[in-house]
Amino acid sequence: MKKMKVLSISVMCMLLVLLAACSSNSKDDTTSKEDTKQTETTATTTDTPADTKVTDEPEAVVADPVDLGGRTITLSAWWDLKPAGDTASSKALLDQKAAVEKKYNVKIEYLNVPYGDYQKQYTAGIIAGTPMADVSIVETKDALNSALTGQLYKLSEFTTSDSDINNAHKLMQKMKPIAGDEYMFNTPGNVGWGLMYNRAIFKELGLPDLQELYNNGEWNWDKFLEVAKLATKDTNNDGKIDRWGYAGWSSELGRHLAAANGAKIADDATGKEGLTDPKTIAALELINKMWNVDKVVKVKSGKKTEWSERDTFKDGDSAMWAGAEWMMGDTTLDFGIVPFPLGPNGTKEATFSENTGNGYVIPKGVKDPGIVYQIFEELYNIPPIEEYPSQDYLESKYKHQEDIDMVVNHIANTGMVELDEAYANFPYYTVMEEILNNNVSVTAAVEKHKQEAQAAMDALGKQ
The missing domain is CATH 3.40.190.10 (Periplasmic binding protein-like II)
Structure with missing residues (x-):
């Protein structure tokens, strides 16, 4: 299956899916389990793609370095976002992390909060105006609440015309709008229901x-x-x-x-x-x-x-x-x-x-959101590993090429936010x-x- 080239080359793995066990207002539909919910939101996610043949390199992100004086930039999720360093791609991500830290004079830290506590900490920080992290993964329904109350930056407020997300989107892609505007972003991927x-x-x-x-x-x-x-x-x-x-x-x-x-x-x-x-x-x-x-x-x-x-x-x-x-x-x-x-x-x-999808947001209260996003995007500017986003993941799940083609060509990125x-x-x-x-x-x-x-x-x- 490695020979197929269905979509443009990307640097990262699959789009986080959204897919968590649902809560309910009725007796039968309140059967959702926290453990299942955590499994669903992490099952289609990995911090790095697996080793595969390296193809063309992505376009460099054009960004002037800014000395942030040793500031710590924190990224949060309910799993460990830090590259493990056990594959060629994760090693490349660690090398890129070191290069970005040196370029901007910052330290990148990863905050791993258990799923059961994550939403509480995120919400408390948002309300207090002291976000738990500079960039956080949140479920779309929680992001909606924050967006409606004016507690999230819109993509237009922290991206520029030079940002990859507004151009080739090889490093980052916009998620579907919520509350009538764009707030959420994620690494490119090809998954879906x-x-x-x-x-x-x-x-x-x-x-x-x-x-x-x-x-x-x-x-x-x-x-x-x-x-x-x-x-x-x-x-x-x-x-x-x-x-x-x-x-x-x-x-x-x-x-x-x-x-x-x-x-x-x-x-x-x-x-x-x-x-x-x-x-x-x-x-x-x-x-x-x-x-x-x-x-x-x-x-x-x-x-x-x-x-x-x-x-x-x-x-x-x-x-x-x-x-x-x-x-x-x-x-x-x-x-x-x-x-x-x-x-x-x-x-x-x-x-x-x-x-119940999820993606990254930058909350109000984060200092210099434009620079923070610029740094975050550059963390993923490594040579592409897969021939198309989510290749290794999909090939590990499907037995037939025609099913992978169906997902990549007709299902991925066709979700309606509900x-x-x-x-x-x-x-x-x-x-x-x-x-x-x-x-x-x-x-x-x-x-x-x-x-x-x-x-x-x-x-x-x-x-």
Whole structure:
């Protein structure tokens, strides 16, 4: 797989995903575990790429050195950001760190705070005006809170026309806007959520190849439901379904389908609730049809809104599920991936929901944010190691070249920021409970809770 050159060369590994176990307002959906959350946010991250063939060098960052008089620049995360020095790339990063420290007369320190304490320390520092670090990794929902209250610098306030992030973005790339502006940044990467499928079941049942459907422009909601119905079977004629069309956490798929239909359940840019958006309603109608009407979903726990259902696909008897690379580490399934099917109002620019991603921010209270960012960007100005961002990571997760191509060319960087969880008491999970467990119609459920949803967003406020 090393011979492929799908995207431009980069210096760093994969984009942090966002992908943490979700909290909830309902009984079933509050099952998220802190340990799982920490695993998800770090599983797609590494401080350095693995050793691979070095290719063309990146363009140098043009920056005049500034003597900062021995100042300490602190970088924080809930894992160790410091390069380990055990690979060629991490050694190069350590050498670059030393060169940057000398150039600017600074000391770079890495603050590693356990996940359970991290958000508290970050928030306390933000409120006090004394940030825990000059540059911090934060979850997007926490960044939204800080952005809405004016406690974060915008990218436009600390980057320049010469910054790599505003040009080739080989070293850094902008993350999607929050609160209507750009605040977050990260190293380039190619990861993301998609609709995964069990190749063995597709072969056993003679189901149409999903990647072929996608490439032919036929992969939409109707075809998705059609395949799910075809895959739900009693294969041994004992009167019990033993093959299922889909398995997974209903709330998770609901978000992805809404995004793939161009809908935001909570629009952080406008401050308006999106539960009553017809595009969201259409996504929830499909969820209801899958779980309650056509009954093509395996519900292992007996609870249709149970968070732990996201792992039910590992039983090996479900054809499709919502997935990301980090979920597949302990399974031997031969799986493939395609983007989530687009809804009638969807576009290929947004194919999945990013509700718990994370990235770097520079909080207000940090002195000389422009110089701090300049130093941070230069830390990663080393010869490129991979032929494209996340190459080694993806090749370690996928068995088939066509799956890697699908991620790189059609899934990566197509996430829609979806931050309903950032708003305390936002009733998304309650609506899901009403629809799936209480058999309330979708329109009645969203109408019942729309004022509650808007109140939750108004309470957080908009800058």
